[in-house]
Amino acid sequence: MSGTRIKRWLNMHGKEFLADGTLKLEARQQMLAQGISEGAIDSYARRLKIKYDEWKHLDETDPEPWPVFTAYDFFTPTEKQQFNPDGSLKPEYRESELALGISENWLDEMERRKKLEVDNYNELSAYYAQRGINFGKEQMEERLAFSLTYPQRVKQMEQDLRNCEEPSSLPFDKDTSWF
Known part of the structure; x- marks a missing residue:
């Protein structure tokens, strides 16, 4: 599916940014009303526009695979x-x-x-x-993850800990005594 990265970007930032990656006027005005300086707003808008442009370029040159599951x-x-x-x-x-x-x-x-x-x-x-998320793929990956045996999940968690994965993404509490 084309444009999946941009769809995800807009899903994350669409309240503040237009579909072309530029900051909405009302978002700018709200930030100014909150006391944020013009320079900080411009910096924020510029950084997110750069990310938008990178993702757009990737969507055009290296589209993400989109396996279709029914x-x-x-x-x-x-x-x-x-x-x-x-x-x-x-x-x-x-x-x-x-x-x-x-x-x-x-x-x-x-x-x-x-x-x-x-x-x-x-x-x-x-x-x-519509939001750039392949629901079927995520469901299939979840199903495959659940099908792993308990020792495989423990081994995977040890690897995830070595890779500094986010603790909320781990299948078990990292402070469990058997680690």
């Missing part, structure tokens, strides 16, 4: 046997369950819930894409 990618193997990518029940599954005596109402409810889940995923994905 809700179906997060279905369990069993759900993939039961449901189509849009959340509707597969006809063969519906028929086999009806033959086993499962009620039509229950199957309709299963389908309704799965379609709602797919719709929610699609809405979140679109919402975050």
